[in-house]
Amino acid sequence: MIPVGEEVGVPPSLEWRFSQVFGERAAGEEVQEVDIISAIEFDKTGEHLATGDRGGRVVLFERADGRDRTCRKELERLDHPITKHPEFRYKTEFQSHEPEFDYLKSLEIEEKINKVQWCEMANGTLFLLSTNDKTIKYWKVQEKKVKKICEMNLESAPVRNGYVAGTAGALNPKICAANGGSPQRHHNYPDFVFPPGGIPSLHLPVVVSHEKNVVPRCRRVYAHAHDYHINSISNNSDGETFISADDLRINLWNLEISDQSFNIVDVKPANMEDLTEVITSAEFHPTHCNTLAYSSSKGTIRLIDLRQSALCDTHAKLFEEQEAPGSRSFFTDIIASISDIKFAKDGRYILSRDYMTLKLWDLNMETGPISTFQVHEYLRPKLCDLYDNDSMFDKFECCLSGDGLRVATGSYSNLFHVFGCAAGSHEAMTLEASKNPTRRQVQTPSRPSRSFGNSTRGRRRGLESDANGGAFDFTTKLLHLAWHPTANSIACAAANSLYMYHADDPSKQASPPHVLEPDTTT
Incomplete structure (x- = not known):
């Protein structure tokens, strides 16, 4: 929950540290295009992590720490909270999508994974959705025990005509049967003689579990429903439906029905020459199954209610920031395009990312964001160059912490930024995706850009320059985190490498800070 309201206490700044890396490149190693990570997603429990790459593969990781302390008595004996940070290990990977060719449209469909989404786990079995530009797949990942037959038969013995012989004593014709009788011979195997008291080394086959094998299986394929590239998929809180969004339409699916979907948003004009904006991202509300939000290339966010009509032509709320007089330029519409939106965990706030800024919106206030975080303000003099090399069209993602006190997004030179969004917080940190994240800086907030009659609203903070004063490398960009x-x-993903960073929770090391109640006024 993001504290917005009267300033009571400010959470202390976090000190970020490197935790893990998967797929790190060696010095001078060339990165293959198919190995570049294109999607990252944690599940709701935080026990699993999924990544997708441009080669159509999905790689799963599972949490490796904290699994030993599952005994309740042991937890009760602990007189201090467990502060160990999450650590992950490789679980499995599978080929989700293959390159295809649409012969009707003469269009090549890449195998690149655009998004991955975790579904509800059932009976220890994992479920997730993955999508490329056209096709969505529903995967079931289950651990199956590999069983092996042990104690097959007698001790090491020769095989004769398919018959496993016994021990040397068992093959000795001089061995007599009990009570002094003649040896008992089997009518099919005349050389076989049962020793007195039977054969003690004969065992019945025993089936034992040898090891666990992770088996992914594609349960559903949702295809032929989008004419344009899919940019978003999002699960509903009801656990039964999900949405998929492309440039002009949003479709509603049932997880168990793959051959039918419902078009709930359609912004395609009758004449394509009248097209002024496209859908860039869409997400369901985390708790209200009837509410979802989608962003556009015009920098607006629309909140729609599925209860109003089958086709949501009209929105319930529109979040849009008014332009300052005289600030419009050739690049205004391009840099205003929202590349990603995320709901806060409690569903009260929406975080959006455009090319220059991060913006935090309150669902109860449509007139403007309650906070704006400057990310690329230092690039404003270079907009012409960024337009020429297409860097201006890079789609950076954003994310919020579980407690809603901080937000993060990526940048160039494999940098990512973390901002504190609690009332009165001036926390702003820049880190480089590497084993030694030494490029860090603390910025001071610049002057507020708006005033809403509340000192906590309309805050604007930013990063003014490179931490080391050097030029940024626009060929290396951290888009996904x-x-x-x-x-x-x-x-966070830097090319083909997955980096993990952690920060100790200050509330578990010292007295917890005051928790601020949200502002309930509209």
Whole structure:
């Protein structure tokens, strides 16, 4: 929950540290295009992490720490909370999508994974959705025990005509049967003689569990429903439906029905020449199954209510920031395009990312964001160059912490930024995706850009320059990152490498800070 209201206490700034890396490149190693990570997502419990890459693969990781302390008595004996940060290990990977070719439209469909979404786990089995530009797949990942037959038969013995012989004593014809009788011979195997008291070394086959094998299986394929590239998928809180969004339409699916979907949003004009904006991102409300939000290339966010009509032509709320007089330029519409939106965990706030800024919106206030965080303000003099090399169209993602006190997003030179969004917080940190994240800086807030009659609203803070004063590398960009749902841990992708960072929770090391209640006024 993001504290917005009267300033009572400010959470202390976090000190971020490197935790883990998967797929780190060696010095001078060339990165293959198919290995570049294109999607990251934690599940709701934080026990699993999924990544997708441009080669159509989905890689799953599972949490490796904290699994030993599952005994309740042991937890009761602990007189201090467990502060160990999350650590993950490789679980499995599978090929989700293959390159295809649409012969009707003469269009090549890449295998690149655009998004991955975790579904509700059932009976220890994992479920998730993955999508490329056209096709969504529903995966079931289950651990199956590999069983092996042990204690097959007698001790090491020769095989004769398919018959496993016994021990040397068992093959000795001189061995007599009990009570002094003649040896008992089997009518099929005349050389076989039962020793007195039977054969003690004969065992019945025993089936034992040898090891666990992770088996992914595609349960559903949702295809042929989008004419344009899919940019978002989002699960509903009802656990039964999800949405998929492309540039002009949003479709509603049932997880168990793959051959039918409902078009709930359609912004395609009758004449394509009249097209002025496209859908860039969409997400369901975390708790209200009838509410979802989608962003546009015009910098607006629309909140729609599925209860109003089958086709949501009209929105319930429109979040849009008014332009300052005289600030419009050729690049205004391009840099205003929202590349990603995320709901806060409690559903009260929406975080949006455009090219220049991060913006935090309150669902009860449509006139403007309650906070604006400057990310690329230092690039404003270079907009012409960024337009020429297409960097201006890079789609950076954003994320919020589970407690709603901080937000994060990526930048160039494999940097990512963390901002504190609690009332009165001036926290702003820049880190580089590497084993030694030494490029860090603390910025001071600049002057407020708006005034809403509340000192906590309309805050504007920013990063004014490179931490080391050097030029940024626009060929290396950190587009994808995700925040652990319950811990101060961030997973981010730098090319083909997955970096994990953590910060100790100050509330568990010292007296907890005051928790601020949200502002309930509209």
